[in-house]
Amino acid sequence: MKTTDIQALAVAAMATLAFNAWADHHQGTGKGREPMDHGTHHAAPSDTVEPTLTRGEVRAINKQKQRITLKHDEIKNLNMAAMTMAFAVKEPAMLDQVKVGDKVEFKAVKDKGTLTLIELRLTK
Ligand SMILES: [Cu+2]
Incomplete structure (x- = not known):
């Protein structure tokens, strides 16, 4: 087996694991509910200061x-x-x-x- 084949297999395996983890994470949220928004619950970068009124x-x-x-x-x-x-x-x-x-x-x-x-x- 060539090195490139092994690497390709490793990448494929990792992709599968990542997908399974994603699928597990998104199960059980219930029908009709919005999936979690993964974009909003990360903290804003520390160099941006929220303008104050x-x-x-x-x-x-x-x-x-x-x-x-x-x-x-x-x-x-x-x-x-x-x-x-x-x-x-x-x-x-x-x-x-x-x-x-x-x-x-x-x-x-x-x-x-x-x-x-x-x-x-x-x-x-
Ligand atoms: Cu001023």
Whole structure:
């Protein structure tokens, strides 16, 4: 028997074992139930920080530059203290959702070096 044959057999055997393990794992979930989602219960990579909802107040809206200036509380996911500054917007429609003086909640991320609002909504 040539080495390549043995390797092929080994690969086939491993594939069979892997399939059996998979089949065992997926048995007994019951009829009509969704199979487990194996994609969602792994932890997110540690270098991605979940954006935190932060409070702020709209100070200026610049439609030409597509920037919204916010006086914002501490932004924990960006490690930023409270201040007033301009943000880019992920969706141009955000520029029409708020007006100067509005109290808002937002999520901001650093997108290619630009601080960008990915979520923006009015607070009461
Ligand atoms: Cu800031």
